[in-house]
Amino acid sequence: MIYITCKYAPAEMFAGFDETVERLDPSPAGFECADACAHPNLCGFSKAVIEEVHAHGIRRLVLTDCCDAMRRTFDVLQAEGQMEFLYLLPLPHKRTEAEVRLFEQALARLRDAYAAFSGRSFDAEKATEEYMAGHAMQEPLPQGRYVRLSGAHGGQQLLARIRELYGDLPVVDETCTGNRYLRQEAGDPEDFLAWYAPSLLKQDMPCMRMWYGGGRLRSDGGQPIGTICHTMKFCDYYGFEYLQEKEAAGMPLLKIETDATPQSSGQLKTRLEAFREELGAARIPAAASRPEGPIYAAGIDSGSASTDAVIMDSERKILGRAIVATGAGAASGAREALQTALQQAGLSQKELAVVVTTGYGRDSIGVDSIAVTEITCHARGAGFLTPTARTVIDIGGQDSKVIRIDAHGNVQNFVMNDKCAAGTGRFLEMQARALGLTMEQMSRKGLEWHRPVTISSMCTVFAESEVVSLVAQNVDASDIVHGLNMAIAARTAALVKRLGVESEVAMTGGVARNEGVVLCLEEKLGQHILISPDAQLCGSIGAALIGLEHLEQADGTED
Numbered sequence: 001m002i003y004i005t006c007k008y009a010p011a012e013m014f015a016g017f018d019e020t021v022e023r024l025d026p027s028p029a030g031f032e033c034a035d036a037c038a039h040p041n042l043c044g045f046s047k048a049v050i051e052e053v054h055a056h057g058i059r060r061l062v063l064t065d066c067c068d069a070m071r072r073t074f075d076v077l078q079a080e081g082q083m084e085f086l087y088l089l090p091l092p093h094k095r096t097e098a099e100v101r102l103f104e105q106a107l108a109r110l111r112d113a114y115a116a117f118s119g120r121s122f123d124a125e126k127a128t129e130e131y132m133a134g135h136a137m138q139e140p141l142p143q144g145r146y147v148r149l150s151g152a153h154g155g156q157q158l159l160a161r162i163r164e165l166y167g168d169l170p171v172v173d174e175t176c177t178g179n180r181y182l183r184q185e186a187g188d189p190e191d192f193l194a195w196y197a198p199s200l201l202k203q204d205m206p207c208m209r210m211w212y213g214g215g216r217l218r219s220d221g222g223q224p225i226g227t228i229c230h231t232m233k234f235c236d237y238y239g240f241e242y243l244q245e246k247e248a249a250g251m252p253l254l255k256i257e258t259d260a261t262p263q264s265s266g267q268l269k270t271r272l273e274a275f276r277e278e279l280g281a282a283r284i285p286a287a288a289s290r291p292e293g294p295i296y297a298a299g300i301d302s303g304s305a306s307t308d309a310v311i312m313d314s315e316r317k318i319l320g321r322a323i324v325a326t327g328a329g330a331a332s333g334a335r336e337a338l339q340t341a342l343q344q345a346g347l348s349q350k351e352l353a354v355v356v357t358t359g360y361g362r363d364s365i366g367v368d369s370i371a372v373t374e375i376t377c378h379a380r381g382a383g384f385l386t387p388t389a390r391t392v393i394d395i396g397g398q399d400s401k402v403i404r405i406d407a408h409g410n411v412q413n414f415v416m417n418d419k420c421a422a423g424t425g426r427f428l429e430m431q432a433r434a435l436g437l438t439m440e441q442m443s444r445k446g447l448e449w450h451r452p453v454t455i456s457s458m459c460t461v462f463a464e465s466e467v468v469s470l471v472a473q474n475v476d477a478s479d480i481v482h483g484l485n486m487a488i489a490a491r492t493a494a495l496v497k498r499l500g501v502e503s504e505v506a507m508t509g510g511v512a513r514n515e516g517v518v519l520c521l522e523e524k525l526g527q528h529i530l531i532s533p534d535a536q537l538c539g540s541i542g543a544a545l546i547g548l549e550h551l552e553q554a555d556g557t558e559d
Contacts, residue, residue: 005049006064007180008091008200008207010107015130016122016192017114023177024061026052027157028261038076043069044233044259045153050076059084062110064091066176066209069235085117094211095202104197111193124189131196132186139172139179143222146170147279151208151230151241153177158258162228165272169279175230179205208241226252226279228272233259252278252413266360267399271416274375278411295551296347297354299543300338301374302330302361305397305425306510308537309337311345311352312544316384320345321537330361338367354551356543360398372546374539375403375414381542382506383409385532389506391499393492393521393529394538396509397425400492402499409542415499417491425510427463428517431484434467435477439514445481446516453483463487481516489520496525506530508538 002014002021011021026048031040033054034047046069053061063074065088074088090106092099111122147169149159154175163171173179181203187195229242242255254275256268295314301307303326311320322340326333334357342349355369358377374396382392383405392403404412417424432442453475457463463484470480488511496505505527511517512535522529534541 002060002062002085003058004062005070005177006066006091006207007177007203008064008066009062009089010110010196010200012131012182013107013111013122013127013192013196014114016111016124016127017118017120018123018126019118024049024052024058025155025157026260027155028052028055030261030263037080038072041234042072043067043235044261045235046070046073048260049073053077053083061085062087062089064089066091066207067235085114087113091207091210092201093209095206100198100201103201104193107193107197107200124192127192127196128186128189131182141172141222142170144170145223145225146172148172148174148224148227149178149230150174150227150245151176152232152235154230154258155260157262158230162272165269166276169276171228172224174205176207179203181205224251226254226275228254228256228275231255231257233257255415267416270360270373270375274373274411274414277373277376278414294351295353295548296345296351297356297544297547297551298338298341298352299377299540299545299547300334300355300357300359300362300365300367300369301377301537301539301543302326302334302357302359302365303374303397303539304360305429306536307333307337307359307361308540309334309341310537310540310544311341311347312541312548314548316545316548318534318541319347321534321540323536326361330364331366334361334365334367354547356547356550358539358543370547370550372543375401375416376411377539377542377546378508379403379405379411379414379542380409380545381538381540382508383407384541384545385508385534385538386504386506386530388504389530390502391496391505393496393505393507394509395424395488395492395507395511395517400424400495402492402496404499404502409545413499415495417495427488428484428511428514430464431467431481434464435471435480437477437481442481443514443516445478446485446514447519448478449482450476451479452486453479455480455483455487482520485514485516485520488517489524492521493524501525501527503527504530506532506535508532508535510536512536 002019003024004011004021005024014021028048028051031047031051034050038050050073063070065071077083077086087110089110092103115122149171159173182199184199227245229245231242246253256271297312300309305326307324307326309322310318312318320341322337324333324337355367357365357369357371358374362371378392378394382389390405392405394401400417401414403414406412432439455463455466457466467480507529512531518529
């Protein structure tokens with residue numbers, strides 16, 4: 001068995017040696033082996049390949065030198081000395097006739113190297129038969145609406161996950177390892193490399209590191225309505241691809257980043273589901289009918305730190321509200337918040353016509369409900385609480401989001417922070433603990449500062465070390481808090497600028513109650529930020545509104 005990692009690797013050629021070929025699709029749980037023998041900033045895919053080689057005892061592997069990271073992967077595996085056959089195939093940067101001839105020569109060298117290693121002769125007729133067998137056929141595009149997955153290798157696991165989340169909306173793999181398509185008809189086996197090399201090199205969907213003026217958007221099918229651009233952690237080429245997609249795609253675009261492991265699956269799921277909702281393809285079940293009598297909807301926002309609930313009637317009046325600590329389980333926090341809000345409203349749970357859940361615990365609440373992402377719910381809630389807002393900033397317990405909305409509270413676009421908790425509510429809680437302050441005290445201290453203090457690290461752990469060091473130097477706590485607030489504001493403002501500010505700006509979530517952070521963010525953005533008294537309840541308010549709309553659409557009416 002010979003393993004390959006790239007769609008430009010000559011899989012059919014190895015049939016001429018009676019060898020079977022398998023393309024690696026690594027998705028390791030972590031990088032224990034790779035981090036021990038390679039630099040930790042090597043790209044996620046390269047480390048995943050190293051991890052896969054170690055985990056499965058792979059001894060025959062052909063890599064392409066598509067980027068520096070794959071060259072380093074070759075160096076690492078070669079230095080370990082465990083491979084029987086390890087080859088680095090040069091891949092041209094262009095697809096002109098001169099590069100095709102260079103690639104043909106490179107394939108000939110690989111053929112000769114494997115013949116010398118295996119002691120077998122190359123049978124061009126068998127290689128041609130393999131080519132003609134149709135293993136390289138391209139998956140046809142759907143004829144209707146579909147979503148593109150572009151960018152770096154995401155693997156079958158990521159593709160399957162997106163397809164599962166998107167249900168009946170087709171998702172087409174247009175990543176660098178997807179859509180391997182050798183268009184050219186097979187030629188004379190005697191001239192195998194002469195016709196095989198251009199067919200391999202001139203595939204319709206080129207690798208991003210390859211110069212190609214034709215673009216990377218197929219046009220042989222239906223209508224793409226959105227693009228999910230996947231980048232691999234520490235990959236430079238596909239950062240550039242994202243910028244090109246952003247300028248040229250002409251459709252909604254979501255950037256996601258993974259490192260080939262299942263880590264941060266919760267945040268990834270939120271991004272993907274929110275993008276699906278933005279595309280108008282939310283998987284919300286149809287309501288059977290609108291019940292008779294008064295209509296009451298509940299919205300529950302299950303966050304990492306707190307769980308919020310509101311009860312709303314059909315006139316959009318909030319009858320009950322609650323904010324409780326999430327605690328050890330999303331389900332218990334949700335039950336407590338819902339019962340508190342119901343008691344305040346003077347209602348029982350059986351009187352609720354619909355319950356909509358949101359937040360990271362939305363699928364684990366244990367209540368018969370509809371689940372909607374917090375991005376969509378915060379957008380709808382912000383449109384209700386601050387109708388003039390068009391940019392919404394939500395700093396939650398473990399992530400930060402910036403959402404652009406229209407006049408109806410619908411998501412137009414959004415960005416989220418990465419999987420690090422820097423600049424979130426959790427970050428502030430950890431620093432407050434280091435200073436011996438409550439969150440309320442920290443909010444006040446941020447308004448009492450006298451001298452500027454710079455917090456250089458936004459990593460929660462490293463920032464805590466800085467805070468402890470500043471305390472040891474007798475720096476006033478209010479100055480330290482202001483330094484933390486400025487650091488959060490700078491990070492959040494950068495997120496806002498990635499999306500582009502569209503006035504007016506509203507802020508939601510628990511951190512919206514921190515006046516020091518709000519003032520620093522206003523300074524960074526150069527404009528006033530709208531803060532509703534119910535800003536912390538924004539997600540649950542949006543969820544309740546969506547529940548009411550859901551019932552009205554089922555009934556064909558609108559209040």
